Amino acid sequence: MSNEKIPFLDLVTVHQELEEELVAILRTALSTAGFIGGPMVQGFEQDFAKFCESRCSVGVGSGTDALRFALIAAGTRSGDIVLTVPNTFIATTEAISQAGGRPDFVDIDEQTYTMDPAKLRQYLEDRCTWDSKGGRAVHKGTGHPVTALVPVHLYGQMADMDAILDLANQYNLKVIEDACQAQGAEYFSQKENRWRKAGSMGHAAAFSFYPGKNLGACGEAGAITTDDEQLAQTCRLLRDHGQSKKYFHDVEGYNGRLDAIQAGFLRVKLRHLKTWNEQRREAAERYNKLFAGAEAEVTLPHQPEWSRSVYHLYVVRVAERALLQKRLDEAGIGTGIHYPIALHLTKAYEGLGYHVGDFPVAEKAALEILSLPMFPGLTISQQERVVSEVLKSLALVNSNGLR
């Protein structure tokens, strides 16, 4: 087999293929000086809302902006506890803090790596009391109200939203989906007996168009989706210094607008997203087949019946991850770890007072997960080489008695 290098992510080819269309967008922007707002932003917002089967979409500067604005617009007040999971990118919890909230965690499901509804129920039943006058759960330890939830649709797969939304209704919690890794992912709602798109189920959702995401800009960008026109309007104010019209500031806001050139690029790329997501699904199925028989050594991604993942990442689990990653690197195969440190153990959150053992499922996953090459255009022969190198490395580990 060839020793061709296999990148973790190839962002070059796709942009070469789309070069003419993308350059045309740039020319339009230059010839009109339409850099901020305008038809390219509105056009993309309309297309993206439609794609997500959501009523409104508001383009913003990044996924972090989208999370922060959605949380503020959903009514997060200073001191409110907002629950999420420990195994996410820090932007999730940064946005909670920056919206005035206090991030707190519930552990994940061992197979899907997304928020475990049973643990969420436990948190609300055991760690909180119900304040019937205020109509909200209050955390016993701190006296702070729990007002919102941010389930993270991780690696391209949605969290178990029926169960999460049931609890959110019961406990009067706003749900902001972190859909930054899940453009186009779907969830089969038993309650509604139909497939629902990521970004259409919570009160609002946040998307990132960081270049490496399934839909990526050629720079920074993000969007909020929601069915709530009022919430969307508040996000429009927040992204633009609280302006309802030029120099009329209804509230203090932010500089968090979606760049018009990026909106134009995104609109072009959005037309291909369905195909790209299908290619990712095919690649994931191919990996699954190639790994068949080795499941004892390599835990493969689990896709429940109710999920259609868009495989932002293809994440396996192995006991001896460091060694495997090193061997793959030596073989010229790029990998990643998403994420190596559960957030409750990261330095920035020392102040929350959590320790090793507090969220054991997320902690164990953090030690064993490995993201293999995954992108549209990944070829069969590349995948065969990835899998053969993984299996070869694991066999080496065994025969050398290193385990």
Ligand SMILES: *Cc1c(COP(=O)(O)O)cnc(C)c1O
């Ligand atoms: C990428 C990402 C974000 C942040 O998005 P940015 O556009 O980089 O600000 C937030 N949450 C998750 C889960 C992400 O993967």
